[in-house]
Amino acid sequence: RKEVEQDPGPFNVPEGATVAFNCTYSNSASQSFFWYRQDCRKEPKLLMSVYSSGNEDGRFTAQLNRASQYISLLIRDSKLSDSATYLCVVNVPNSGGSNYKLTFGKGTLLTVNP
Amino acid sequence: NAGVTQTPKFRILKIGQSMTLQCTQDMNHNYMYWYRQDPGMGLKLIYYSVGAGITDKGEVPNGYNVSRSTTEDFPLRLELAAPSQTSVYFCASSRDRYTGELFFGEGSRLTVL
Numbered sequence: 463r464k465e466v467e468q469d470p471g472p473f474n475v476p477e478g479a480t481v482a483f484n485c486t487y488s489n490s491a492s493q494s495f496f497w498y499r500q501d502c503r504k505e506p507k508l509l510m511s512v513y514s515s516g517n518e519d520g521r522f523t524a525q526l527n528r529a530s531q532y533i534s535l536l537i538r539d540s541k542l543s544d545s546a547t548y549l550c551v552v553n554v555p556n557s558g559g560s561n562y563k564l565t566f567g568k569g570t571l572l573t574v575n576p
Numbered sequence: 577n578a579g580v581t582q583t584p585k586f587r588i589l590k591i592g593q594s595m596t597l598q599c600t601q602d603m604n605h606n607y608m609y610w611y612r613q614d615p616g617m618g619l620k621l622i623y624y625s626v627g628a629g630i631t632d633k634g635e636v637p638n639g640y641n642v643s644r645s646t647t648e649d650f651p652l653r654l655e656l657a658a659p660s661q662t663s664v665y666f667c668a669s670s671r672d673r674y675t676g677e678l679f680f681g682e683g684s685r686l687t688v689l
Contacts, residue, residue: 506680
């Protein structure tokens with residue numbers, strides 16, 4: 463099982479739609495989780511952290527399910543400007559648990575159509 | 577308010593040539609990273625540094641070298657370029673290793689022919 467695995471996509475949705483992305487991780491000792499956004503031919507940028515209790519930022523909601531080892535990102539009322547690749551990022555511990563590395567999923571491409 | 581600056585933005589190399597990708601940050605971050613991103617793939621960590629004078633290998637270090645003589649600069653050296661090193665390279669920095677907020681440079685697109 464890959465360390466971090468995302469919905470392969472791509473997702474094509476109309477403006478105003480609600481869309482959800484899922485991401486699973488293999489190491490149950492992972493401590494922190496994030497969603498990044500990457501526009502075409504640009505660098506990734508942090509969209510939001512994912513907290514155990516779930517968290518919301520405007521139209522974006524992130525959820526964490528530790529028991530099933532997945533995180534999700536929900537986008538409500540999609541805008542054209544939401545078109546981008548969404549990267550799931552997990553802080554994965556090494557075998558000794560003494561160090562962590564941020565591990566990126568391959569990303570899910572979202573296109574919001576007018 | 578520069579953040580992380582990478583140069584060059586684009587470069588074409590011939591097989592066997594060498595080059596250095598430059599990266600500098602002005603946020604006084606101790607942690608710096610080099611990633612490569614191939615089409616349809618996630619970012620792969622090449623090397624990272626936890627402070628001046630300290631570097632360590634990531635997932636895909638072969639064919640690359642780094643140095644960290646100052647807090648600000650973290651150059652990536654490609655020795656004997658190969659077609660497999662054709663990729664987009666991103667330098668990033670962070671305040672620490674756990675908050676998850678990486679600040680990326682704009683990327684360097686390298687083609688090896």
